[in-house]
Amino acid sequence: MKIVKTDCIVLKKREIREADLQVTLFSKEYGKIMATAYGIRKSQKRNIVSLNPLNEVEIMLFQKNNYYVIKDVEIIKNFKNILKNIEKLEIALYVLDSIDKIYYTANENGNFFNKLVEILSFIDTLPYVKKGYKYYVVLSFLRRIMIEQGIYDIEEIISILINEKKENKKKYKEVMETLRTSSDIFEIQDRFEEYTNFVKKMVIIFENFINKNLQVELKIKKFIMEEFYGD
Known part of the structure; x- marks a missing residue:
């Protein structure tokens, strides 16, 4: 059994037996x-809060094949503004659930780990979040997943839109133009309200x-409940 050390995002945890936790980490x-x-x-002696979902942690593990036991853990960042x-x-929470469902265990993906930290940091630092934005x-995150998984086909997606x-297609171009013509997050959020639906x-x-x-x-309606299918 060897000791490994790595940075992780805690995706989820569950209690097992009387005193243990099973934790899913990316x-x-x-x-x-x-x-x-x-x-x-x-x-x-050990801080259970450090293994809460959404924490970025440095973790030391005993590893044997694909079996891991947590030896030590230290919080790097807890994205407190998100909470x-x-x-x-x-x-x-939708992002974490999607990562958990899409990625298989023991697949190396250091590049996407960095992207995930970047995505969560971006959400954390937003001054506020209007409905359309x-x-x-979420859309930007899903696009990143599609690119990462090699399934992003913009022609097919536009074809689906046009069929409806x-x-x-015009609205899609307008949305993209909004992002290209402004770097002011307040202005962008205001303009996106027009395109919420x-x-x-x-x-x-x-x-x-x-x-x-x-x-x-993936089921976004489990996480964003506000009349999502009402329009």
């Missing part, structure tokens, strides 16, 4: 891994596209 060197923290729920804002939390952040309504539609199209191509089941 790590820089080893991809997604499952690890067990024995006795942490009764230990006064204080419901709109940011909705997006972040919230869906755009011809004006959708359209961006919602794009999120569903991207999500369905990912579900079909990767054989997963």
Whole structure:
């Protein structure tokens, strides 16, 4: 059994037995891994809060094949601004759930780990999140996933949009133009309110596209509940 050390994002945790935790981590060197923290729920020496979802941690593990036991953990960043804002939390929890469903255990993906930290840091530092922009952040994340997984086909996506309504292609171009012509986050958020329903539609199209191509089941309505299917 060897000792390994790596940076991770905590995706989820669950209690097992009387004092243990099973934790799902997305790590820089080893991809997604499952690890067990024995006795942490009764230990006064180990900080159980460090293994909360959304934390970026440096973790030391005992490894034997694909079996990991947590030896030590230290918080690097806890994205505290996300935890204080419901709109940011909705997006972040959807991101974590999507990573958990899409990535298999023990697949190395250091480049995407860095992107994930970048995405969460961006959400954390936003001054606020308006409704339309919230869906755009989700859309951008899904696009990144599609590129990373090699399934991003903009021609097919535009074809799906046009099949629903011809004006959708025009709206898509307008949304892209909004991002190209302004770097002011306040102005961009204000302008995106006009496209809220359209961006919602794009999120569903991207999500369905990912579900079909990767054989997963992402469900944004579990995380963003506000009349998502009402328009």
